[in-house]
Amino acid sequence: MLLGCIGDDFTGSSDLANTLAKGGMRTVQYTGVPTRDAAADVQAGVVALKSRSIDVREAVAQSLAALEWLRAQGCTQFFFKYCSTFDSTPLGNIGPVADALADALDAHRVIVCPAFPGTGRSIYQGHLFVNDTLLSESGMQNHPVTPMTDADIRRWLAPQTRFSVGHVGAGDVFAGAAQIGTALEAQHEAGHRLIVVDAIRDADLLEIGKAARDLPLITGGSGVALGLPANFGCTAAQVPWTGQGGKAVALSGSCSNATRAQVAHHARTHPAREIIAADVIEGRLSAEEIADWLIAAEGVPLAYSSADPQAVAQVQETFGGARASEALEAFFADVARHAVAKGATRIITAGGETSGAVVEGLALETLEIGPEIDPGVPALRARPDLVVALKSGNFGAEDFFAKADRVLGAPHERGEAARTDLPAGQIAV
Ligand SMILES: Nc1ncnc2c1ncn2[C@@H]1O[C@H](COP(=O)(O)OP(=O)(O)OP(=O)(O)O)[C@@H](O)[C@H]1O
Numbered sequence: 001m002l003l004g005c006i007g008d009d010f011t012g013s014s015d016l017a018n019t020l021a022k023g024g025m026r027t028v029q030y031t032g033v034p035t036r037d038a039a040a041d042v043q044a045g046v047v048a049l050k051s052r053s054i055d056v057r058e059a060v061a062q063s064l065a066a067l068e069w070l071r072a073q074g075c076t077q078f079f080f081k082y083c084s085t086f087d088s089t090p091l092g093n094i095g096p097v098a099d100a101l102a103d104a105l106d107a108h109r110v111i112v113c114p115a116f117p118g119t120g121r122s123i124y125q126g127h128l129f130v131n132d133t134l135l136s137e138s139g140m141q142n143h144p145v146t147p148m149t150d151a152d153i154r155r156w157l158a159p160q161t162r163f164s165v166g167h168v169g170a171g172d173v174f175a176g177a178a179q180i181g182t183a184l185e186a187q188h189e190a191g192h193r194l195i196v197v198d199a200i201r202d203a204d205l206l207e208i209g210k211a212a213r214d215l216p217l218i219t220g221g222s223g224v225a226l227g228l229p230a231n232f233g234c235t236a237a238q239v240p241w242t243g244q245g246g247k248a249v250a251l252s253g254s255c256s257n258a259t260r261a262q263v264a265h266h267a268r269t270h271p272a273r274e275i276i277a278a279d280v281i282e283g284r285l286s287a288e289e290i291a292d293w294l295i296a297a298e299g300v301p302l303a304y305s306s307a308d309p310q311a312v313a314q315v316q317e318t319f320g321g322a323r324a325s326e327a328l329e330a331f332f333a334d335v336a337r338h339a340v341a342k343g344a345t346r347i348i349t350a351g352g353e354t355s356g357a358v359v360e361g362l363a364l365e366t367l368e369i370g371p372e373i374d375p376g377v378p379a380l381r382a383r384p385d386l387v388v389a390l391k392s393g394n395f396g397a398e399d400f401f402a403k404a405d406r407v408l409g410a411p412h413e414r415g416e417a418a419r420t421d422l423p424a425g426q427i428a429v
Pocket residue numbers: 011253254255256259277305306307311312315316324325326328329350351352353354355391392393394
């Protein structure tokens with residue numbers, strides 16, 4: 001293994017794995033820290049944690065355990081993947097995890113770059129934009145767990161880290177890799193260790209990637225990984241894929257604007273059933289009943305708890321946010337387990353936490369990275385008879401659910417039949 005990656009959530013990890021696989025690296029995503037060695041031919045390993053919003057000490061401990069495993073696999077460079085909207089609070093977890101990894105790797109010029117132009121995230125003069133609005137005016141200021149009320153990433157990161165935060169501005173980035181390297185060195189000499197780097201276009205990210213060639217640790221969204229495969233001699237390639245026939249089901253626990261638009265769009269032409277949060281929390285609805293409905297329904301049936309901010313606030317006020325989230329995530333995991341037991345072979349999930357719960361509930365240990373469905377969302381093979389797509393809340397076009405089903409089911413470009421030869425947990429990219 002060459003490049004070792006640690007992702008702070010499951011959908012974000014598949015977003016990063018997608019970029020690396022498209023760049024030609026043989027990439028595998030692992031659910032949590034594996035207990036055995038990776039296959040010998042894996043070039044990039046992404047250890048997916050659910051560490052974005054957990055207790056900071058636990059997030060650091062899990063990330064260091066992931067680092068240890070990745071080091072043992074032979075990796076020479078490491079990547080800490082967090083959200084392109086820098087989801088964190090003034091207490092962490094991005095800063096403390098980056099600090100701990102920097103210490104462990106003796107890294108002193110640590111790039112901090114959440115930019116992902118393909119989904120509208122850019123950084124200019126240290127400020128993060130979502131399309132044409134500052135992060136703090138993009139809707140992310142209302143996020144229930146990590147409200148992002150300041151778009152200045154330098155200022156947001158400062159209270160989270162023990163180190164001084166530096167900045168490489170757009171002027172240096174536009175001048176290319178050599179100048180980025182010089183600017184990183186100047187920031188280091190000025191006493192800064194975590195260095196926010198501007199990027200507004202993919203071309204900027206490719207130059208940053210070149211400049212990062214010899215850095216032990218890079219942190220950011222998936223965008224800044226664009227240039228890394230080339231440093232290892234890999235070239236962009238079509239990602240091989242064998243489609244999976246059979247029954248598709250879609251599950252959505254994401255309440256983001258993008259997902260709610262996708263749910264509304266899908267419900268116009270496919271069977272869709274709303275999951276009422278109170279029914280789940282108070283035990284009036286069984287997961288098996290929903291799985292039966294999904295299996296019996298035509299097309300790509302969707303079960304969703306996605307609701308607007310007022311409805312979510314009402315549920316949280318009545319039951320408490322943590323209780324509601326736990327109950328709904330456990331419910332979707334149960335629905336997925338029953339649906340797979342009853343024959344589902346293609347599972348599409350929306351929402352980082354929801355997807356994480358489903359992947360853990362189904363005990364999917366490794367995910368083979370397939371072709372991109374929409375920016376940041378790849379098709380994934382979990383088992384010889386099961387494929388999945390894990391969509392971050394804010395990602396995907398309006399027709400995402402139907403499109404995901406088409407890509408998951410698409411025949412291999414060389415026309416091979418679906419594979420049945422590989423045992424679970426031993427799947428190569
Ligand atoms: N109707 C609802 N009322 C209250 N909470 C809900 C409701 N539906 C879903 N939830 C909870 O809201 C949370 C949504 O988080 P999730 O990470 O799945 O989506 P997201 O935040 O849109 O995605 P991402 O993290 O990828 O941006 C989950 O914990 C889910 O269980």
